[in-house]
Amino acid sequence: MAAATPASPRDSGAPDIVVGPLDLAARVDEALGVQAVAFGLSRAETDVRRHIVLRHLDDPRARALGATTPEGRLAGFVYGLPNNRAHWWSTVVEPYLRATGSEGWLDDSFVITELHVHPDFQQRGIGRSLITTITDAVEQPRSILSAIDTESPARGLYRALGYQDLARRVGFPGAPKPYAVMGAPLPLPHRR
Numbered sequence: 001m002a003a004a005t006p007a008s009p010r011d012s013g014a015p016d017i018v019v020g021p022l023d024l025a026a027r028v029d030e031a032l033g034v035q036a037v038a039f040g041l042s043r044a045e046t047d048v049r050r051h052i053v054l055r056h057l058d059d060p061r062a063r064a065l066g067a068t069t070p071e072g073r074l075a076g077f078v079y080g081l082p083n084n085r086a087h088w089w090s091t092v093v094e095p096y097l098r099a100t101g102s103e104g105w106l107d108d109s110f111v112i113t114e115l116h117v118h119p120d121f122q123q124r125g126i127g128r129s130l131i132t133t134i135t136d137a138v139e140q141p142r143s144i145l146s147a148i149d150t151e152s153p154a155r156g157l158y159r160a161l162g163y164q165d166l167a168r169r170v171g172f173p174g175a176p177k178p179y180a181v182m183g184a185p186l187p188l189p190h191r192r
Contacts, residue, residue: 016069016070017067017068017069017075017121017124017126017129018067018068019065019066019067019126019129019130019133020065020066020068021064021065021066022064022065022066022074022077022079023064024053024057024064024066024077024079025054025057027066027074028050028053028054029050030074031053031066031074031077031116032046032049032050032053033046034074034075034076034077034116034117034118035049035077035114035116037118037119038116038117038118038119038122039116053079053114056079056081056113057079059081061081061082062079062080062081063079063080063081063134063137063138064077064078064079064134065077065078065079065130065133065134067117067121067126067129067130074118075117075118075120075121075126076115076116076117076118076121076126076127076130077114077115077116077130078112078114078115078116078130078131078134079113079114079134080110080111080112080113080114080134080143080145081110081111081113082108082109082110082111082138082140083106083107083108083109083110083111083144085106085107089111089113089146090106090111092170092172092173093106093146093167093170093181094106096167096169096170096181097166097167097181099167100166100167102166102167102181102183105142105144105166105181105183106144108140108141108142109140109142109143109144109183110135110138110140110142110143110144110186111143111144111145112131112134112135112143112144112145113145115127115130115131115145115154117130122153123153127154127157128157128160128161128190131157131161131188132161132187132188132189132190135186135187135188136187136188138186140186141185141186142183142184142185142186143163143183143184143186143188144166144181144182144183145158145163145181145182145183146170146172146179146180146181146182147179147180147182148177148178148179148180149168149169149170149177149178149179149180150177155180155182158182158184160189161184161188161189162184162185162188162189163182163183163184164182164183164184165180165181165182166180166181166182166183167180167181168180
């Protein structure tokens with residue numbers, strides 16, 4: 001994984017949190033613990049996601065960043081990789097994007113696969129710092145992601161960063177709620 005320059009969340013009220021490279025394979029269980037609390041996942045769901053994360057990390061183009069406290073606690077993480085139309089996620093969203101005339105977003109895009117901040121650390125600019133720092137280091141001219149298709153702080157953040165809905169009511173197998181696929185040109189804005 002490519003390294004990123006450590007950063008503090010900008011204007012975040014969390015100057016003690018440092019955003020920097022994360023060996024996600026080594027800390028996958030801790031990261032999934034953050035995701036489980038932030039996203040409300042069961043142990044069975046995190047076990048399934050563990051294998052998915054580790055499979056994604058086999059791609060040498062995958063990147064991961066963590067937001068850590070001075071004590072080394074993982075407050076949040078983000079990871080992603082350049083989109084590949086043969087990957088499962090891309091094959092699921094492609095028909096939805098084709099229906100809205102947005103299929104071209106699947107090409108030359110960096111996918112934010114997961115972005116989660118522990119509830120104890122939310123609303124401090126950490127999510128913004130994670131996503132802007134990871135996308136600043138990629139070569140692709142745009143980024144895409146999926147988020148639960150409801151009004152939420154996460155969707156508000158993505159919109160503030162320039163992400164627009166490309167498709168809504170996207171159904172992922174086994175997901176109880178529909179998702180929205182969103183895309184933004186890079187670089188993302190850093191200011192609030």
